[in-house]
Amino acid sequence: MIAVEQLYKRFGKNEVLKGIDLKVDQPGVYAILGPNGSGKTTLIKAILGMVIPNKGEITVNGNNVSKSPVYRQDIGYLPQIANFPANLTVKEIIRMIQDLRNSTPDTGQLIEWFGLQPFLDKKLNTLSGGTRQKVNLVLTLMFDSPLIILDEPTSGLDPVALLKLKRLIRHEREAGKTILITSHIMSFVEEMADEIIFLLEGRIHFRGSVHALKEKTHTHDFEKAIAKTLTLNDSYV
């Protein structure tokens, strides 16, 4: 589904990605991890065609992302910071995104799932951060896309909403979807991820299951395993 070959990206002198090779060809939940500034969002944006690489090739479902944007129809993307026009109501923003995609899926179930009915006629700039995140999740998931990319999806969510998000992600995984997630909440990653893709110093430093990472680092504590990964010299791709 996703193939990244020898991807390089720098911003000025800052070499962020230094030869990423990544193949994701099975459905499941993939957590892209790494310290702040390690290039997780840059990698995601390159897959989405929002960042132009200096070198390398990316294909999504066989389509080269630099050639045509059509492949994006198959992706649901939750940005880390969503910048929608703040004076629109929830209903209006849902309608606007549907018009842009030329598709009008039924959003009733998702709206009910996140308890957003009372907010439909409220403007986005009057909503709390967590409620806005729930709206963003509806916007991301409403098209039933086979590839879902979630950049920090837990941001601002209360415990009940977090539980609901986790159930939704599991449901999407069971439906055979491929879900890429970045998160700094390690308990969330440990619970949800089938595979971890750990970026460090511009490269994939580790790829494998949570269990495999714990084994490699000789610890049962996932947070400690992540911390230990940072100090390992060899990469475990």
Ligand SMILES: Nc1ncnc2c1ncn2[C@@H]1O[C@H](COP(=O)(O)OP(=O)(O)OP(=O)(O)O)[C@@H](O)[C@H]1O
């Ligand atoms: N448009 C840009 N212009 C210049 N530098 C950028 C740009 N986008 C990202 N960077 C730089 O690239 C590096 C990687 O940023 P990126 O947002 O991909 O990291 P990240 O791993 O997602 O970080 P975080 O965990 O903090 O979200 C950072 O040093 C950042 O400052």
